[in-house]
Amino acid sequence: MEATVEKYTFKDFTSDQEVRWCPGCDDYVILRSMQKALPEMGVKKEDVVFISGIGCSSRFPYYMDTYGMHGIHGRAPAIASGVKLANPDLSVWVITGDGDAMAIGGNHFIHLLRRNINLNIILFNNEIYGLTKGQFSPTSLVGQKTKSSPYGNTQPPFSPGELAIGSQARFFARIGGNTPKEMTQMFIDAEKFKGTSLIEILQNCVIFNDGCFTKYTDRKVREDMQLFVEHGKPMVFGKEKNKGLVLNGLKLEVVTIGENNITQEDLLVHDAQEKDPTLHQMLVRLDYPLVTGIIRSFTDVTLEERENALTEEVKSKSRFSKTSDLFFSGETYEVE
Amino acid sequence: MATENIIAEKNGQKPKVLDAVVIRFVGDSGDGMQLTGTQFSDTSAMFGNDVATFPNYPSEIRAPQGSLYGVSGFQVHIGSVEISTPGDDVDLLVAMNPAGLKTNLFAVKPGHTIIVDTDSFTRKNLEKAKYETNPLEDHSLENYRVIEVSMTSLTKEALKDVEGLDNKSITRSKNMFALGMVYWMYDRSIQHTVDFFNKKFKTKQHIVEANTKVLHAGYFFAETLELIPNAYSIAPAKMTPGTYRIIMGNTATAWGFLAAAEKSGFELFLGSYPITPATDILHELVKHKHFGVKAFQAEDEIAGISSAIGASFAGDLAITTTSGPGLALKGEALGLAMMIELPLVIVNVQRGGPSTGLPTKTEQSDLLQAMYGRNGESPVIVIAASTPANCFDYAFEASKLAIEHMSPVILLTDGYIANGSAPWKIKTVDEMPDITNNIIQEYNEDWHPYERNEDSLARNWAIPGTKGLEHRVGGLEKDRVSGNVSYVPENHEYMTKIRDEKIKRVQNYIPDVTNEFADEGDLLVVGWGGTYGSLHSAVKEMYNDGYTNVGFVHFNYINPLPKNTKDILSNYKKIVVCELNNGQFAKVLKINFNDFDFLQFNKIQGLPFGNSELIEKFKQLLK
Numbered sequence: 001m002e003a004t005v006e007k008y009t010f011k012d013f014t015s016d017q018e019v020r021w022c023p024g025c026d027d028y029v030i031l032r033s034m035q036k037a038l039p040e041m042g043v044k045k046e047d048v049v050f051i052s053g054i055g056c057s058s059r060f061p062y063y064m065d066t067y068g069m070h071g072i073h074g075r076a077p078a079i080a081s082g083v084k085l086a087n088p089d090l091s092v093w094v095i096t097g098d099g100d101a102m103a104i105g106g107n108h109f110i111h112l113l114r115r116n117i118n119l120n121i122i123l124f125n126n127e128i129y130g131l132t133k134g135q136f137s138p139t140s141l142v143g144q145k146t147k148s149s150p151y152g153n154t155q156p157p158f159s160p161g162e163l164a165i166g167s168q169a170r171f172f173a174r175i176g177g178n179t180p181k182e183m184t185q186m187f188i189d190a191e192k193f194k195g196t197s198l199i200e201i202l203q204n205c206v207i208f209n210d211g212c213f214t215k216y217t218d219r220k221v222r223e224d225m226q227l228f229v230e231h232g233k234p235m236v237f238g239k240e241k242n243k244g245l246v247l248n249g250l251k252l253e254v255v256t257i258g259e260n261n262i263t264q265e266d267l268l269v270h271d272a273q274e275k276d277p278t279l280h281q282m283l284v285r286l287d288y289p290l291v292t293g294i295i296r297s298f299t300d301v302t303l304e305e306r307e308n309a310l311t312e313e314v315k316s317k318s319r320f321s322k323t324s325d326l327f328f329s330g331e332t333y334e335v336e
Numbered sequence: 337m338a339t340e341n342i343i344a345e346k347n348g349q350k351p352k353v354l355d356a357v358v359i360r361f362v363g364d365s366g367d368g369m370q371l372t373g374t375q376f377s378d379t380s381a382m383f384g385n386d387v388a389t390f391p392n393y394p395s396e397i398r399a400p401q402g403s404l405y406g407v408s409g410f411q412v413h414i415g416s417v418e419i420s421t422p423g424d425d426v427d428l429l430v431a432m433n434p435a436g437l438k439t440n441l442f443a444v445k446p447g448h449t450i451i452v453d454t455d456s457f458t459r460k461n462l463e464k465a466k467y468e469t470n471p472l473e474d475h476s477l478e479n480y481r482v483i484e485v486s487m488t489s490l491t492k493e494a495l496k497d498v499e500g501l502d503n504k505s506i507t508r509s510k511n512m513f514a515l516g517m518v519y520w521m522y523d524r525s526i527q528h529t530v531d532f533f534n535k536k537f538k539t540k541q542h543i544v545e546a547n548t549k550v551l552h553a554g555y556f557f558a559e560t561l562e563l564i565p566n567a568y569s570i571a572p573a574k575m576t577p578g579t580y581r582i583i584m585g586n587t588a589t590a591w592g593f594l595a596a597a598e599k600s601g602f603e604l605f606l607g608s609y610p611i612t613p614a615t616d617i618l619h620e621l622v623k624h625k626h627f628g629v630k631a632f633q634a635e636d637e638i639a640g641i642s643s644a645i646g647a648s649f650a651g652d653l654a655i656t657t658t659s660g661p662g663l664a665l666k667g668e669a670l671g672l673a674m675m676i677e678l679p680l681v682i683v684n685v686q687r688g689g690p691s692t693g694l695p696t697k698t699e700q701s702d703l704l705q706a707m708y709g710r711n712g713e714s715p716v717i718v719i720a721a722s723t724p725a726n727c728f729d730y731a732f733e734a735s736k737l738a739i740e741h742m743s744p745v746i747l748l749t750d751g752y753i754a755n756g757s758a759p760w761k762i763k764t765v766d767e768m769p770d771i772t773n774n775i776i777q778e779y780n781e782d783w784h785p786y787e788r789n790e791d792s793l794a795r796n797w798a799i800p801g802t803k804g805l806e807h808r809v810g811g812l813e814k815d816r817v818s819g820n821v822s823y824v825p826e827n828h829e830y831m832t833k834i835r836d837e838k839i840k841r842v843q844n845y846i847p848d849v850t851n852e853f854a855d856e857g858d859l860l861v862v863g864w865g866g867t868y869g870s871l872h873s874a875v876k877e878m879y880n881d882g883y884t885n886v887g888f889v890h891f892n893y894i895n896p897l898p899k900n901t902k903d904i905l906s907n908y909k910k911i912v913v914c915e916l917n918n919g920q921f922a923k924v925l926k927i928n929f930n931d932f933d934f935l936q937f938n939k940i941q942g943l944p945f946g947n948s949e950l951i952e953k954f955k956q957l958l959k
Contacts, residue, residue: 015808017820046803051646062808062821067800069649070810071642072672078607078639082646082654083800085630086605090650090800108642111635311625318626323594324764326624332581332762333382335572 005044010035012045015065021056026177026203027124031063033180034122037187038066043091050093051080053100056131057124057203060095074105077112077121084119088304091191092119099129102138102158110167113196115303120190120197123160128209146208160200161284165277165296171197172280173294176217176226177204182293189294195302216290227289231297234267237289244268245289252282254289272297354570356415358423359518361511362440363432364401365393365408368511372430373410375515379528381582381759384572385414388724388869389582389757390422393696402464407439414522416571420723420869422756424946428521430514432456432487434465446479451517453510455488485557487513494553500542509550516554522570526551578761585724585754586613589683589747590620592731593655594627595763599732600739600771602653606631607643609662612695613751614685617657637665641682645669648678649809651775651799653735655681660689660702663746664709670744671710674835676809677786677795679738679745683731686750686866688942697942698752700865701917706746707895707924713832715839717741718895720748722868725760727753730892736771741842742794748894750866750916752944773797779804785819792845793838842896849889849898851907857885859957860908862934864891864921867945871914874950886954891921897928905932910957912937914945 013035021027048066052058054073061068101109129135135148143152190197202213227237235245242257244267280296392409399406413423431437433456491510537543597604608618622631634640641656648654673680688694721730734747785807798805815822863871875888912935913922
């Protein structure tokens, strides 16, 4: 099948619509990364569908020269589920933000993850409502001053990864909004993964929440503050590649190679494919270092697979192939 | 009507011939009244009678035994004449306990018959039914013909030799004793029910034996009992020849969609969330995976419609089913479907409102919600089924209109026709009209997503997976041709008007409405949706009684209204709009035809119209 796919470039996925995000917004990085990733996925352009909700991020489908729908607030996961169940051959992408996915659309978000439909969710997390001009969101920090919390936010935040894995997410990845190369590869990996893939992008909002992730994403500190995990590799981070994670009782602990007789062999090795999500949850919750990369990637049966198997089984046993078989079955009678 | 005929006389052997009869079986939720009623109506239908049924059960799943609110009932109307409602006045009430008698006696006119299980009239059960004295002893039933039968004891006696039955199973068979009696009284064969048990309990022979024995016992008991003066017979009705089956409204709705999917070649997708009284459509459609039906039980009403919108975008015939409060939740998504102009059918099985209202009762009070319950200017097609059997036709029609006009269609039914059942002359897909579509099969350079068919104004439909037709749709206002986002003031006005005009033009594709009885005259009775049976039989009775100045018109197409509506309204001196709400269709008619005076007859009790109240009202209007 892949042999018939044309060779595309990012231009093939660029629509004729003028992009209208604020200058300097990470959304531009995400858009370009997606346009670069799609030609590498081996999918036909006409099979790609982007579904979004409402918010800054949700303008995304207009800028992609693919099939797309700009839906209503919070409902993109439900709309996308319908698209994928109607035609499992499509490559379906949900574009959403922290307010869209976790406030108004929280219900659809958790149920999509639970069902494990084979589609991809890109969550633009900027810890603020941008399009409505600066109210706190479900990921805003306690104390954060916003237009709707002038004295500081009093509502504790969700951690998207924690919520997602608690909702049985099989694939969860996190990445800074200023790392296009890794992001591009992550999109390709998400598409390859069979099941619902969720990528949380730490996306800086230059207008209403500028710098909210700087302590993790700034180029100067990035390597010291982020642990970019890769399946099968030891959990090492730091400019000097000399820091790492070990498990100490029920806690993760940062250690330094060369101190206290610690060697690389003592570090945890990342197993993204483990079914038990306990360690993945611990990694998601960590403040230092902030864990990025594909944290969880556990392959499981998808909803479509279950549905298809049932349909085939029912079809093979059924005596009904046309509706008239059904309509005339059972208790009918003749009037003369 | 039958009521005059049924006053019994002791007149020898030959069954008395009746036109029609109304029987109501009532008892505790666990007494098997739904099964008893269904068996009687199925047997009668197979005998050739026209039938209409209506179940009435409590919203509590297992209400305390013997309590007034735990009473479950099933009403059957059978006739040798056309039957269009489950009937008003009960000719025979079968009451399995005091609570059943207490809550249903009002429906039985003096002189009519009541069969009671005397074994259940214990002090405890009488107390639970709030009887201070035993109605069987205090002469309060003097005006009725009461047949007292110790059904529980007789059932036990009949089963004393059957092995492997516990006490509970024995007591539970007493409904078959009652059914056996009623079969004899109305000259029906018990064979259909025996066959039913043989099929249903294939592997439990002792259950089959027990039920068959009790059924026989009841039948022979009635035959030999001197208390039953004579049996009644109802001749087969004159119905159009063909193959029939008894169908419930909700099943007919589900099957209409199956037929539309087969006819149109689309796969059927249902996104739904359980809600009374619409859930049976979901229950029915989930069974039919063999036809490739994709039935998705979503996390809520909003996800139900949103998933259907997604499925429609991807090229399925997509539907969502709900009832009043669910339609309110679906409002925003319905607006999206209207804006992106995709086919979608929304079924609203109306129930008593507002808010949670009366979930198990019927009403027609979601009409204005269907017409206007969305933000902005957002017209959609609204149609309504009017009988249990024609739910099939209107589900098919809703699908056809949605696909051909690229629009959401709201199909209104209600709890009364959805749960009611009636004979359905089985239709095949070959008999149904063709369904065309606006799908663009392949790219050409002149193609645009929002270009429209000149006549219908339906837009082009490009389905993901089709090369070269990649495009974006969404809830933001769109450019009139490209479908790209447009904030141009003139474009918004143009698009608002063209969406409105598109729905208006549906008028060119729907049939004229036909009036019945008087073509012109003093009074026109107007109805819509599920009240057809009640209104039709009331006007028919009056017309046959010499009121040849009364006409009747009933609407299935609400938005838009049929083209000839005004012509029909113009032929009568008075118009009365009858509905189970506070006057919603009357408002719709006033908006469209403000030079008429629309009188109203409204009933808002969670109940269907009664024959006598309608006739009384019509006669009063004629004075």
